[in-house]
Amino acid sequence: MKFRSLLVWAFVPTLFFSCNQVENSTGDHPIFEDTPSGFLEKQYEFPYPDQHYHWYELGRKLFYDPVLSLDSTISCASCHKIDLAFSDDSDLSKGIQGKLGRRNSPPLFNLSYSPSYMRDGGIIHLETMPIAPISDSLEMGITMAQVNLKLNSHAYYRSRFSELTGKDTITDRDLLLALAAFQSKLNSFNSAFDSIQTGKQTWRNESQRLGFEVFKIKCSSCHSLPLFTDHTFAFNGYFVSDQGRALVTQKPEDINRFKVPSLRNISLSAPYMTDGSLGDLDAVLTHYQSLANKEIVNLDPRLKSMSLSNEEVFQLKEFLTTLTDYRLTRNPYYSKPDYPFKK
Template identity: 35%
Template sequence: MKNGPGFLVILILLMSCNNDYYEPVSYDNPEVSLKIPFGFPEVNSSVNANKPTMYGVELGEKLFHDKRLSADNTISCSSCHMQSNAFADHNAQSIGIENRVGLRNAPAVQNMMFMKFYNWDGNILQLEKQPLVPIITHEEMGSSILEVIGKIKDDLTYKDLFTKTFGDGNITPERIYKSIAQYEYTLISANSKYDKVKRNEGEKFTAEEAQGYQTFQQKCASCHSTELFTDQSFRNIGFPLNPDTNEAGRARVTGIAADYMSFRVPSLRNVEYTAPYGSFGQFPTLMAVLDYFDNGVLNADNLDPVFKQNGNRIPLTEQEKKNLILFMKTLSDREFVQK
């Protein structure tokens, strides 16, 4: 049987299609312009390799709020990191799926692009490597990254956002991590009363706040230094010990005895919104923390010199405590927490 002219037409069309150059759809995905606050430290070097983009941030925010990242679809990143609490929560220890209790208090997510270490023990150095931790941790989301991808791979909104962010709709672990980090890089808090006073924008400290700032500089600033209000060091400050035998603080990462029960100094920005305080929420209020410092902390061989050289305490009068708290409340960025 001979092939007719129609066959030749089809063959020519197929050959023509095979020779055509495929031009993928290109989307304008500009970098997000992030204003670096005056006096803030240098950004983490990983930011330069993963600069936030318009669609990358949108994708990251969607993932941050998606409960499908957890095994039973009940917990998202935002479940423990709520904006009204400076992206922390009010639980002493984080609560995961099936009401599982985590080892530590959920830290605030703010000014991440300026941090050198992440988590209480600093086991993460690049923010892009952080999202997997809660996803696979039994006490948190109890899932796996492959399970997460399986749940969202057919979601048309995700396909669109991955294409606009990365050039195609391929959903990979690395792209998930990078987009969540891009969103978190945009969570910059630097518009508190303290910042406005420093910028001479018409705000002034009250007499009590000014006295609290003076006490802070004398008795707190050696640890809570820089405009982040943390020097990002790891210190044992004699807080009550976590009864969980899995806890060892920084020593869990380094294996060094001298790091036992040392934790990353937390930022005091928005501290008004992040109670309870301590690595496992040992203190319900700021006053409880200051009372503990005043009364005396737990002794330890590696107790920080700030305490060890002062009789294991930071002496404070009742008025100094009240003024300190009033000053710390000037670090509250109501625009950031949307209050």
């Protein structure tokens, strides 16, 4: 992995420079990235664009800091790992005291383009999203009031937030803004597929190209471009013991419906499905193949005529590898901040 280490080292001087000389930080920081053409309208914009860099760096530090959990053992990054496109390789992630969560950790990227969060879409704003994992007894297990106390007794965070807000104390909103400043910039639109689309690169083999053709016909009505999800809620025929979208709407027809996940970085975010019960893409595609012979009540109509040959499955898998974005997983600006920790 010589290329990888070279890439990382190339960024390091810039990183240190940016931390100390903020006003001069260069345009390669994620906060300066523009929405690529063809992407949807943003659902979230950080409210203080002039201060975004500072809030981002604070949010990034907090994302990797277990201070946000009751016993200071679990950080956001414990279940959202950068090299897995901010997902987890466990079916269910462990929270405090080894407690298992209820659902598979979803990957985190392109969040500012999403109209809702969580697999059932129950959360409707990026800023209020972290309240759920922070206060869930199975995850970080701490009340927002307790987090406030912890942060306000933390000299480093207190002084950093104070510089930004002009206030003596840190509020919930300050914490949530910082996390939103960081998470809203976890962008992923630099995969091989994106380069192929813009003509900077070509398909590595014919199977990839044919896989894209299969995808367009058989997958793209739910996993629509450019985000590879249309953000709708659908029952894909795979039963899990989870009410899904019905937990939010209380409508019986929404039982078992979940948000269509993006296929970007799909090769990194195994295991799959809401409960993480399918270990690899072969198992997922085998499930979709199996739909052809079954009559399943409430199956999403877009899946009713689904049929996939083994050849098509092979091609799809080849195509899906092109959706991995190493600018997400190896971006030093997204990684755990490694500058000296000030107390």
